Amino acid sequence: MTNYIIALILGIAFGFSLNKAGLTSYHNIANQFRFTDMTILKFMLTAIVVSMIGLYAFRGLGWVTFPTVPATYIVGNLIGGLIFGVGMAGAGY
Amino acid sequence: MNRLKAFISQETWSPYVAGILLGIVGLMTVLLANSLLGASGAFESIAGLIGKKIVPSLFSNTYWGVEGGRVMPVIRPEITWSVILLVGIFFGGTLGALSSRTFKFRFNDDAQWKRIIGPQPWKRWVIGFVGAIIVEYGSGIAGGCTSGLAISGGMLFVPAAFLFMAGFMVSGIITAMIVYRKRY
Numbered sequence: 562m563t564n565y566i567i568a569l570i571l572g573i574a575f576g577f578s579l580n581k582a583g584l585t586s587y588h589n590i591a592n593q594f595r596f597t598d599m600t601i602l603k604f605m606l607t608a609i610v611v612s613m614i615g616l617y618a619f620r621g622l623g624w625v626t627f628p629t630v631p632a633t634y635i636v637g638n639l640i641g642g643l644i645f646g647v648g649m650a651g652a653g654y
Numbered sequence: 655m656n657r658l659k660a661f662i663s664q665e666t667w668s669p670y671v672a673g674i675l676l677g678i679v680g681l682m683t684v685l686l687a688n689s690l691l692g693a694s695g696a697f698e699s700i701a702g703l704i705g706k707k708i709v710p711s712l713f714s715n716t717y718w719g720v721e722g723g724r725v726m727p728v729i730r731p732e733i734t735w736s737v738i739l740l741v742g743i744f745f746g747g748t749l750g751a752l753s754s755r756t757f758k759f760r761f762n763d764d765a766q767w768k769r770i771i772g773p774q775p776w777k778r779w780v781i782g783f784v785g786a787i788i789v790e791y792g793s794g795i796a797g798g799c800t801s802g803l804a805i806s807g808g809m810l811f812v813p814a815a816f817l818f819m820a821g822f823m824v825s826g827i828i829t830a831m832i833v834y835r836k837r838y
């Protein structure tokens with residue numbers, strides 16, 4: 562139960578940050594692929610860098626153990642990404 | 655206090671500030687729940703849950719699991735942690751819009767979309783629906799979406815995340831070129 566409350570709170574914070582970054586608008590996502598607006602890359606890569614630093618620091622302090630990482634299978638990841646991009650740029654989600 | 659209030663009620667933040675918030679959320683997810691952020695898996699769980707009720711034979715496979723099978727399914731057809739997270743994302747987005755007083759029920763009102771594709775609402779619905787299927791299908795193959803694979807994988811230095819990002823940037827640019835043609 563506690564786990565579900567944590568999920569709900571984290572989800573709310575996640576959705577809030579997506580909304581504030583403007584990822585809920587079509588033009589922001591479409592313009593990223595036209596390189597007229599770099600919002601998405603700035604947002605995503607900042608998030609990655611911040612949590613990357615935090616995670617490796619916390620692991621060094623022994624506070625966290627990493628969860629099961631997403632599997633790497635080169636062809637699948639690449640083809641999945643290629644299909645994903647068509648929908649993302651086309652529909653703007 | 656008033657400055658904080660004014661900051662929260664802005665419609666958009668600097669992407670760096672919003673990115674830092676998301677980074678902290680991603681970090682907290684690992685710290686508090688030993689889990690990763692993700693959205694696409696939740697949709698698949700819900701689809702499996704509904705599918706198993708309606709056409710059990712079609713959904714009884716290695717992807718959603720076989721009744722009494724020994725192999726762990728790829729996607730568990732139940733109310734998982736991610737499903738609750740997805741509910742939270744919905745309310746978080748709503749809260750974000752409410753905080754900046756931009757919340758309203760919209761119907762194809764993105765100015766850029768209207769200019770490029772056309773003002774007819776059905777086009778938005780059809781392309782949105784088909785696009786969402788493509789997105790979900792692609793993330794099913796890759797093993798995650800932008801949040802579950804690119805961001806969560808990226809922060810753990812998983813090669814899959816960077817392959818996936820390269821993939822969606824390449825095809826996204828090509829798609830945008832086709833859609834926008836001379837206006838690209």
